[in-house]
Amino acid sequence: MRELTLEQVATLAQAAGFDLSSAELVDVMHQLNVIIAGVEKAQHPDLDAIDPLPILTEGEVDDARP
Amino acid sequence: MPGLDVTRLTAMEIARLVAAREISPVEVTEAYLERSERLDPELHAYITLCCDEALQAAREAERAVLRGERLGPLHGVPVAVKDQFQTRGLRTTGGSRILADWVPMEDATAVARLRQAGAILLGKLNMTEFASGLGDPFRYGDPHNPWDLERSAGDSSTGSAVAVAAALCAASLGEDTGGSARFPASLTGIVGLRPTYRRVSRYGLLPVCWSMDTAGPMTRTVADAALLLQVIAGHDAQDPLSSRRPVPDYLKALKNERAGLRIGIVRELTAPGAVHPEVLQAVRQAARHLASLGAVVEEVSLPLLEEAGAAMAALMGSDAAFVYREWLQSRPHDLGPTLRRGWIAASLLPGPTLHKAARIRALLRREWLALLQRYDVLLSPTTLAPAGKLEYASCLQSREEAERLFAWRLGPTMETGIAAIPASFAGTPAISVPCGFSAEGLPIGLQIMAGPFQEETLFQVAAAYERTTPWHTVSISART
Numbered sequence: 001m002r003e004l005t006l007e008q009v010a011t012l013a014q015a016a017g018f019d020l021s022s023a024e025l026v027d028v029m030h031q032l033n034v035i036i037a038g039v040e041k042a043q044h045p046d047l048d049a050i051d052p053l054p055i056l057t058e059g060e061v062d063d064a065r066p
Numbered sequence: 067m068p069g070l071d072v073t074r075l076t077a078m079e080i081a082r083l084v085a086a087r088e089i090s091p092v093e094v095t096e097a098y099l100e101r102s103e104r105l106d107p108e109l110h111a112y113i114t115l116c117c118d119e120a121l122q123a124a125r126e127a128e129r130a131v132l133r134g135e136r137l138g139p140l141h142g143v144p145v146a147v148k149d150q151f152q153t154r155g156l157r158t159t160g161g162s163r164i165l166a167d168w169v170p171m172e173d174a175t176a177v178a179r180l181r182q183a184g185a186i187l188l189g190k191l192n193m194t195e196f197a198s199g200l201g202d203p204f205r206y207g208d209p210h211n212p213w214d215l216e217r218s219a220g221d222s223s224t225g226s227a228v229a230v231a232a233a234l235c236a237a238s239l240g241e242d243t244g245g246s247a248r249f250p251a252s253l254t255g256i257v258g259l260r261p262t263y264r265r266v267s268r269y270g271l272l273p274v275c276w277s278m279d280t281a282g283p284m285t286r287t288v289a290d291a292a293l294l295l296q297v298i299a300g301h302d303a304q305d306p307l308s309s310r311r312p313v314p315d316y317l318k319a320l321k322n323e324r325a326g327l328r329i330g331i332v333r334e335l336t337a338p339g340a341v342h343p344e345v346l347q348a349v350r351q352a353a354r355h356l357a358s359l360g361a362v363v364e365e366v367s368l369p370l371l372e373e374a375g376a377a378m379a380a381l382m383g384s385d386a387a388f389v390y391r392e393w394l395q396s397r398p399h400d401l402g403p404t405l406r407r408g409w410i411a412a413s414l415l416p417g418p419t420l421h422k423a424a425r426i427r428a429l430l431r432r433e434w435l436a437l438l439q440r441y442d443v444l445l446s447p448t449t450l451a452p453a454g455k456l457e458y459a460s461c462l463q464s465r466e467e468a469e470r471l472f473a474w475r476l477g478p479t480m481e482t483g484i485a486a487i488p489a490s491f492a493g494t495p496a497i498s499v500p501c502g503f504s505a506e507g508l509p510i511g512l513q514i515m516a517g518p519f520q521e522e523t524l525f526q527v528a529a530a531y532e533r534t535t536p537w538h539t540v541s542i543s544a545r546t
Contacts, residue, residue: 001418012414017395024407027461030468031411035383038376039419042426050432052424054277055263055307056493056518064435064494064517 003033072097073233077143077290084142091142095124098144102234110207111228113149115189123186137184146235148226149190151177152270160272161193163205164400174270176281176298183297188235192225195402197274198386202402217453220250226284227254237285243274245486247282248498252448252511255500258284259291262519263493264309267302275385278490288528292316319522320529327442330366335446335485342451348502348510349447370430374487377423383412431492438517443527446485448498448511495521499528500537
């Protein structure tokens, strides 16, 4: 994913109903791009295969005993 | 008892002496309140100190003792809780000015269980705004680290740690989503426990991220942590996700010594250059110490960890931003500026980023659980550096500033909090125990992590370490 520009972030913020000053827009843009780039950077062959379950399942609990 | 400073006692000692009628709940409560009124104007551990209510509860506890009744395992023990827990008839701010006047109608389940066990609630403890406002000044005054008043005491269960470290209460409750109980515990030289997710009810806890929020004890000793967990753990019909698994006898488990434990030390969290050298030295010494007690210690690797910080930021931020979206829209300037901008950014994250973050979490959990099948416990530093100076972020005007703000999330630098991520993502238990001091006299914490619902193992290892090292004793004797 390409980095978001200031104009794109301004459009997104306006659509979501946030009223931001120009300094705040710059801040939000940098935070967004840092997080997006950080997540993008993670690479692993199983990333597409794994179910994105948010919490431990009971099966995982049982299987985890040493 | 003449000459006894009751504020130096552990929660277990207070409970035992109250039951034996050797000290009075009123005497102990008055001692803590006096100390808090004297020291807290500088430390800012409390948001609300409830002197009258605490003394009334202490008198009732004393009358019960005189009638020969025992209310429970915390009978007469003065405790305090993070202001993230709802308390019946007592304001609950969540560390935010938005909730400055909110008085809940009922207790959080964990608080109700403390009261049922006979604990005396001294007050509500300071925290970052909605347990999320990293980078902003605290809305009710900045808590100071009792070991050095110019230093941070960590985020976000900050008051919970300061109050225990400075002996302003016998024990406290914190909350840990991405390290919020473990970091402050480490930086103030106390014990901080993140139990297994679902072990403790979340009912009445102001949420941050539903899939990771976990209430846990913050105490001076491992035994006190076990005692408090015993009280607050267990299924709660009001939190349908809370586990129905039986709660083991944690105090009994403490007495069991296990030989031949297999211990892994996480390579990515103990890499030279990524960790403060004094922290690295203390943690490696702790590993050698556990080996000398009969454990087999080996290095293990969790390569995905280095990329997990951004996923944590995405998942935590987007959840909290959604939970508090109405105030984010209607009262944005009542929120701290860094928190407000961070939540707005999290609200605007693209769907693919959030989906990938969720998969990174699931994958890291799978790798973590695989390690915990091979090892009884895993070790790391709790924080990769001792407490830093109190400082706050300004509006970020460059990519570099943003990366610095998120450094703790993006890689194992000295400012990082990344050591908390495996247990938070996996929902597995972790405990921070004191393991030394820096040359500047600042506490260093050892993180011990176990498999899901393996708190007994965690307590056994932590207690064995505590029994054979002086750090928790130094903590107590060094306090003012």
